Amino acid sequence: MAVLDHKGDKLDIRIMKQVPKVIFGRGSFKKLPEVLSDYRSDGYIIFFVDHAHKKTGIVDQIPAEKDDLVFVIDTTSHEPKTDQVDELRDGILKTKKGNLPALIIGIGGGSAMDISKAVSIMLTNEGSSKLYQGWDLVKNAPIRKMGIPTLSGAGTEASRTTVLSAVDKKYGINSDQSMFDIVMMDPDLLDNVPEGQKFFTGMDCFIHGVEASEGSYINTFGSAYAKQSIELCTKVFMKQGGTNDDLMVASFLGGASVTNSEAGVVHAMSYGISLVLGYRHGLANCIVFRQLEEFYPKHVPVFFKMLELNNIKLPDGVTKKVNKEEMAVMTKMTYRMARPLTSALGENWKDILTEEKIASLYAKM
């Protein structure tokens, strides 16, 4: 299906992959054992859970049975890496003597869910996960997988990408095989998220909506999802009575909107910040977004208002100590993001976002 692929040559026609089954509602996490009973006859289950949930108690509520595997994932020291995924895969195959699981579950934010997505793909595809970073490179059908967000914003639960960092790049496995088969959304699970983290991850969602809707790659579908996502995010972060339910749905629709459009200048530049300086994605986006009023004149002022209302102070001068080589890596990373930059700035984006321009924008951050 060359013409109908996701590679973006033919943008008049888009394929939208949707999560086929979504379980939504407060208290649904408690019903997980019932949901899993449909899969147990097919084999064991692997759980990847964010290490933050050792504290929140969610780790103790995981309904693991005797042959299941539970991995507690450290998402603080770094975002998901290709080497990390490859090692997890090799370890599982060794432990289980090549016996594949019936289901893989990711419980956490974008990082834990991305780990679960990546391992589900890598258990059935040979070589390193590096080989599959890009568009539509995955060959074999993955293990079935389920996402349970406990942090909302990144939209990982609804997106067809799995973002991994290798040494020289941060790049997605963009593939239908990255989609979850089931997503369970229980707003109760957001109750323990620290306010700061909630804000930065929520801004990932707001920025997805802004980039998707302002990009030329948008269609009527993407626009409908982006609008609602922005509206719900605004309700939450402009303190208009938005709840965790709203934030959870906003995140899902934000992920879905990007499928029908593309990210934009913010993501193109924030990947560089994360790669070289190690800032986490949500914060990196914020550091970039506040300097991009010239590209997003309608939304950056709203963002400043959100910072104020939520008492968030962003770090200044984060690129101060970046040397020439590092700047080159950051610029190269930005230049890899041709698709989002074309959507945001047009075919001639390189004329607008010259190397000097990128350097001067980074310098302000």
Add this chain to the structure above:
Amino acid sequence: MAVLDHKGDKLDIRIMKQVPKVIFGRGSFKKLPEVLSDYRSDGYIIFFVDHAHKKTGIVDQIPAEKDDLVFVIDTTSHEPKTDQVDELRDGILKTKKGNLPALIIGIGGGSAMDISKAVSIMLTNEGSSKLYQGWDLVKNAPIRKMGIPTLSGAGTEASRTTVLSAVDKKYGINSDQSMFDIVMMDPDLLDNVPEGQKFFTGMDCFIHGVEASEGSYINTFGSAYAKQSIELCTKVFMKQGGTNDDLMVASFLGGASVTNSEAGVVHAMSYGISLVLGYRHGLANCIVFRQLEEFYPKHVPVFFKMLELNNIKLPDGVTKKVNKEEMAVMTKMTYRMARPLTSALGENWKDILTEEKIASLYAKM
């Protein structure tokens, strides 16, 4: 999964089934041969196409190959019936000596798509389709199916129901098995829809959005979909520059919103009108809706404005010749719709919608 089913006992937790793959864009219908090439190795394909497309030329564009079956469905003389579905199923099994198709495709409005959904289920489930009208009664996995709407509004392309009329009732096969596996949405296909038909089917969508969002069964997800659906419908029928793209997405989101809520008083009463008087669904809804301002005070005035702007005149006195027995059938039909009526009016809906009240409302129509 007793607790997590769709039967509505536990409305705090909902399962939302989504179409896993949506192909969207002008010109996508021309790419159908490419899409089908992914399925051809698994067997033959059955096409159900609305007979209106003998005139529009779509019938001639169907990429059927030698073992495929093409059924042109008369959707004017009546809406899909259980007997009709059973006969189609028996005929296919006889012709193909029990050999099942790789894919079933419905091309048309709600009727042609519902026929394709019903046959996909009935080819793998025994007995009459009457047996499966209700909630979650389908036993076996159906044949894979694809919906290609050429008339937008009913939301059939995104819904988990297949509406069929039997002798004494009009009722849905409400089941995950009623969901399409793929939907192709090509706004070009709406170009030849007569304005009147476009209006009445479009109003089905508007009314879905209204009923879903005003019902107590709504959740944050359903609300997001319903809002966008109403907004896009309004853009089209309040003549605010809405396009066929907008109407197509509105219909899809309207179908999705009902999955996360329920229909309401309009659908509960319009089924009676269709069943006894034979009015088509979209028109029957309109006949009912204009008399229900007491239940939908915010939206019925908008509907009157839409009638005016689109030069639509509804028939008067349609129930004039209804006799006592027929009124009893219509009332009984309305009373079967406990779920939508509970969502709309609360647990004690029978105290509000007494038999006398129903009769007096019908009498006004």
